[in-house]
Amino acid sequence: xxxxxxxxGLLFSVFFLLCQQALANDTxxxxxxxxxxxxxxxxxxxxxGFFGLNLTDDGVSGDDRLEIHNDFVIDPQNIEYLSGxxxxxxxxxxxxxxxxxxxxxxxxIFLIFTINMTINTSPKNQEQIKAMVTSLYEQVFSSxxxxxxxxxxxxxIFNQSPEKHQPEHSNLYNxxxxxxxxxxxxxxxxxxxxxNYFNNILIHRITLNSYRRAKSNFLMxxxxxxxxxPQRFANQLTTANLNTxxxxxxxxxxxxxxxxxxxxxxxxxxxxxxxxxxxxxxLPCYVLQASYEHMNNLCQRPYRSAHDAIYSxxxxxxxxxxxxxxxxxxxxxxxxxxxxxxxxxxxxxSLSSQDYELLQDNYFPEGFSPDYSSxxxxxxxxxxxxxxxxxxxxxxxxxxYFSYKDQ
Numbered sequence: 001x002x003x004x005x006x007x008x009g010l011l012f013s014v015f016f017l018l019c020q021q022a023l024a025n026d027t028x029x030x031x032x033x034x035x036x037x038x039x040x041x042x043x044x045x046x047x048x049g050f051f052g053l054n055l056t057d058d059g060v061s062g063d064d065r066l067e068i069h070n071d072f073v074i075d076p077q078n079i080e081y082l083s084g085x086x087x088x089x090x091x092x093x094x095x096x097x098x099x100x101x102x103x104x105x106x107x108x109i110f111l112i113f114t115i116n117m118t119i120n121t122s123p124k125n126q127e128q129i130k131a132m133v134t135s136l137y138e139q140v141f142s143s144x145x146x147x148x149x150x151x152x153x154x155x156x157i158f159n160q161s162p163e164k165h166q167p168e169h170s171n172l173y174n175x176x177x178x179x180x181x182x183x184x185x186x187x188x189x190x191x192x193x194x195x196n197y198f199n200n201i202l203i204h205r206i207t208l209n210s211y212r213r214a215k216s217n218f219l220m221x222x223x224x225x226x227x228x229x230p231q232r233f234a235n236q237l238t239t240a241n242l243n244t245x246x247x248x249x250x251x252x253x254x255x256x257x258x259x260x261x262x263x264x265x266x267x268x269x270x271x272x273x274x275x276x277x278x279x280x281x282x283l284p285c286y287v288l289q290a291s292y293e294h295m296n297n298l299c300q301r302p303y304r305s306a307h308d309a310i311y312s313x314x315x316x317x318x319x320x321x322x323x324x325x326x327x328x329x330x331x332x333x334x335x336x337x338x339x340x341x342x343x344x345x346x347x348x349x350s351l352s353s354q355d356y357e358l359l360q361d362n363y364f365p366e367g368f369s370p371d372y373s374s375x376x377x378x379x380x381x382x383x384x385x386x387x388x389x390x391x392x393x394x395x396x397x398x399x400x401y402f403s404y405k406d407q
Contacts, residue, residue: 028063029104031061043055051115052066054066066111075136086175090105090247102324106247113255114271157177178202182255203287214240214242220239230319233295250324257284258271261282
C-alpha cells in the first residue's frame, strides 16, 4: 500500500512538472488571453513580414503560436489585426494587472520588429522588400483618395493644415495609424523625413486629439500643476484611460528610430537585444515633451515652465516607469519591474540574446552588425518571389519560441 502511494505521488509530481513546463512555454500568455477574450472579438491570424502569430489553430498553444516564415508578406489588413490584438490583449483580464499586459504586448511587437530586422536575406531580396513596402506606404499615406474614390483619412493626417481642427478619432484608429506608419515608414522615407513625420506630425496630432477629447469630457485636469512631473502626468493619463495609447507611442517611437538607424549603414548600429535595451538606447524623449506642451496649451493660464522636470532624459525614464512599470532609471540598474505590476513574478516575456541566437545575423546592409550571432548553420532555401511576398533565408531549428512554417 505504501508503494502504491509513493507511485501515485511520483506520477502526480511528474504531471505537475509537465503542467508547469507547459505554462512556462507561453511567454506572452496567449492561452490565457484566448480563454478570457470575448467571443464577440474573433481571433485573427497575423502575418507581418517574416513573422506570424497563429491565434486560430486549436491544435497548437503557447509559444507554438509564434511562427517564422520564409517569405516576407505585409499588408494593411494584417497590421490592422495587430492593432486590434493590442487593444483586446491589454484590456482583457483583471484591470489591476493591465500594466503587465501592456508590457507583454509591447514585447511581442518588439519581437515582430526583431525578427524582421534580423532575418538574413540576399541584397536582391532586401531591395525587393524595400520596393514592396515603399509602394504600400504610398498607397496608404500618399494618395488623397482610396481605391473606392473615398477620402483617405491617412493622407489627411500628413497633409492637413496644422491650424485646422483635427477630426476626433478613437484610440483604435490612432493605434492603427501609428502601427501602419511604424511598419511602413522606415522603409519608405529618409531618416529626417520619417522623424519629422512621426514626431512633429503623427505623435503631435494623435496626442493633441486625445488630450483635447479627454479634457472636454472631464477625464483630465485643466490645471497645469497636475502635469509638472512625469508621475503626475502619468496619473492623469491612466485616469483618462490613455495609458495604453501612451505606452504604444513610447514603444513604437523607440522601435521605429531603431529600425531607421539600424538600416542606415552610416549609423553602424546593432539591433537591441531586449525591450529594455531598446528603450535605453533609443530613448523616446519627444513623447513626454510634446505631451506636456499640449497640456500646457490646453490648460488654464498662467504658463509655467517645467524645465528638467519634463525635458530631461531622467524625466523620460521616470515617465516610462510610471506608464510601463519598467524601471530603467540609473540608480536602480537595468530593467527591474515593479512587483505590483506583474501578474507573474517570473515574467519570461523579456527575451535575451540567447533566445535570439536562433536567428542569423541580419538581412539588412553590411553596416548592420548585431551583437549576437547564431551557432546553428542550418537554413532553409530561399523561395522565389511571389505576389506580395519576398523570400528570405531563415533558421529551421527554432527550438525555444517559434514554429517554422515552410511556405
